[in-house]
Amino acid sequence: QFPRECVTLEGLRSGQCCPSPFGVANDACGSATGRGQCISIAADASPHGPQYPHDGRDDRERWPIRYFNRTCQCNGNFTGYDCGRCMHGLTGLNCDQPVAIVRRNVMQLSADQKRAFVTALDQAKRTVHPDIMIATRRYQDVFGPDGNTPQFENITIYNYFVWTHYYSVSKTFLGDGQPSFGGVDFSHEGPGFVTWHRFHLLQLERDMQDMLQDPSFALPYWNFAIGGSTCDICTDDLLGARSNLNMNSISTNSIFSNWRVICESVEDYDTLGTICNNTETTPIRRNPAGNVARPMVQRLPEPQDVADCLQVNTFDTPPYYSTSSESFRNTIEGYSAPQGNYDPVVRSLHNLAHLFLNGTGGQTHLSPNDPIFVLLHTFTDAIFDEWLRRHAPDSAVYPSENAPIGHNRGYNMVPFWPPVTNAEMFLTAPENLGYSYEAEWPAAPFTLTEIITIAMVAALVIVAVIFAATTCVVRARSYSKLEGRQPLLGEQYQRYDDDKSQSVV
Numbered sequence: 001q002f003p004r005e006c007v008t009l010e011g012l013r014s015g016q017c018c019p020s021p022f023g024v025a026n027d028a029c030g031s032a033t034g035r036g037q038c039i040s041i042a043a044d045a046s047p048h049g050p051q052y053p054h055d056g057r058d059d060r061e062r063w064p065i066r067y068f069n070r071t072c073q074c075n076g077n078f079t080g081y082d083c084g085r086c087m088h089g090l091t092g093l094n095c096d097q098p099v100a101i102v103r104r105n106v107m108q109l110s111a112d113q114k115r116a117f118v119t120a121l122d123q124a125k126r127t128v129h130p131d132i133m134i135a136t137r138r139y140q141d142v143f144g145p146d147g148n149t150p151q152f153e154n155i156t157i158y159n160y161f162v163w164t165h166y167y168s169v170s171k172t173f174l175g176d177g178q179p180s181f182g183g184v185d186f187s188h189e190g191p192g193f194v195t196w197h198r199f200h201l202l203q204l205e206r207d208m209q210d211m212l213q214d215p216s217f218a219l220p221y222w223n224f225a226i227g228g229s230t231c232d233i234c235t236d237d238l239l240g241a242r243s244n245l246n247m248n249s250i251s252t253n254s255i256f257s258n259w260r261v262i263c264e265s266v267e268d269y270d271t272l273g274t275i276c277n278n279t280e281t282t283p284i285r286r287n288p289a290g291n292v293a294r295p296m297v298q299r300l301p302e303p304q305d306v307a308d309c310l311q312v313n314t315f316d317t318p319p320y321y322s323t324s325s326e327s328f329r330n331t332i333e334g335y336s337a338p339q340g341n342y343d344p345v346v347r348s349l350h351n352l353a354h355l356f357l358n359g360t361g362g363q364t365h366l367s368p369n370d371p372i373f374v375l376l377h378t379f380t381d382a383i384f385d386e387w388l389r390r391h392a393p394d395s396a397v398y399p400s401e402n403a404p405i406g407h408n409r410g411y412n413m414v415p416f417w418p419p420v421t422n423a424e425m426f427l428t429a430p431e432n433l434g435y436s437y438e439a440e441w442p443a444a445p446f447t448l449t450e451i452i453t454i455a456m457v458a459a460l461v462i463v464a465v466i467f468a469a470t471t472c473v474v475r476a477r478s479y480s481k482l483e484g485r486q487p488l489l490g491e492q493y494q495r496y497d498d499d500k501s502q503s504v505v
């Protein structure tokens with residue numbers, strides 16, 4: 001969540017996090033070379049929805065003001081917590097060389113590419129994040145028992161990916177002996193679902209690019225909308241087959257059988273007010289299609305579900321929550337039926353894919369511990385990007401107020417650093433974020449308005465043709481009467497006419 005340079009006693013007390021990219025004095029945010037400057041943070045002050053009634057009690061309110069109120073604002077194509085790196089889609093010393101990466105279907109990668117991806121994930125699970133440290137206490141205890149020992153810890157790149165998701169969904173601690181408040185979620189059940197998870201993936205992808213020293217590294221996706229009850233990516237060359245010995249475990253032929261999860265001690269977090277740290281505990285559990293108590297989540301979404309959800313026109317609808325109807329966001333998230341109508345018993349698309357996994361990947365505080373999460377979410381993001389391309393929405397369709405806390409357009413997404421708003425991720429990816437998806441989508445069928453327009457044009461054409469033909473016939477007859485010739489008439493008429501003219505004569 002915060003750069004290592006900033007979580008010192010001095011940094012925390014100053015409320016300022018503006019390091020130099022070159023580690024030199026008097027160069028906050030690389031100001032000496034014109035890269036950026038240290039400025040006050042604008043935190044969203046618009047009202048949030050009624051779901052969260054505990055204002056003042058949670059460190060994540062008006063993120064990241066509880067911890068820091070000054071950060072770097074970078075110039076031109078520079079970005080990052082110290083303006084030391086390039087905006088998405090650019091690379092090079094001066095950040096002026098375009099780099100476009102392509103996210104591909106994981107099933108269509110070559111054997112070597114699959115192996116490279118699995119190995120890279122495993123390396124990320126074991127490599128300490130070079131820049132970031134996580135708080136292991138809430139703000140009121142973050143200076144430690146003696147008031148001089150900041151409670152921050154190193155974390156690995158992949159575990160940081162897990163931790164950020166956990167931190168965004170964790171309950172609000174209301175004090176010893178009080179039940180924690182669970183009606184809060186800074187990354188789900190609101191418009192921020194699509195924007196938050198988009199940035200979450202970008203951050204992992206970028207951390208892995210740095211780790212691999214390969215700016216072209218791209219996360220692949222899992223097309224989970226294949227129907228049926230088989231997890232096609234659960235093979236040992238990809239995300240791990242099922243163990244022969246235990247229905248809920250991953251085969252020992254897969255590297256992922258060695259992975260241990262973090263953030264399992266929810267009881268402690270909720271009763272003691274502690275925070276998840278980098279401590280790894282038990283193996284990943286996964287039993288695809290195995291939830292016998294809920295037959296509805298024993299099958300994956302169907303291809304038609306994706307086609308249907310792409311046709312939901314409105315981005316989100318009041319109350320901008322998991323109860324929203326006719327909302328694209330609530331449909332792709334999976335609280336509505338694929339056609340958009342809200343139904344409390346329905347689980348579809350993204351939610352259904354999570355629940356299908358039936359284990360670590362189906363519980364919000366743990367789900368990214370199962371690396372299937374990465375591929376499930378790149379596909380969800382691909383659908384979001386296709387929706388943005390087809391519907392070309394104005395930024396104003398994203399609610400600026402009264403969304404659940406964390407989900408307003410101008411809210412800084414929790415717990416990312418440097419601050420980044422939901423609005424910044426509400427843009428088509430190829431043009432604005434430097435990546436695209438190699439994917440085929442069902443063709444958009446005609447809308448009702450288009451069908452009516454086509455019918456009206458067709459009717460007009462038919463009327464015009466009939467009119468033109470009639471006019472020609474009438475003109476021809478008049479002409480023939482005038483000239484005594486019948487150039488447009490058939491033989492029969494000619495004979496009849498000839499007979500008539502003969503009898504008259």
Ligand SMILES: O=C(O)c1cc2cc(O)c(O)cc2[nH]1
Nearest residue numbers: 347351354361362363364367
């Ligand atoms: O019950 C659901 O609908 C559900 C479970 C689950 C797990 C997860 O990690 C998510 O991100 C969402 C989600 N929804």
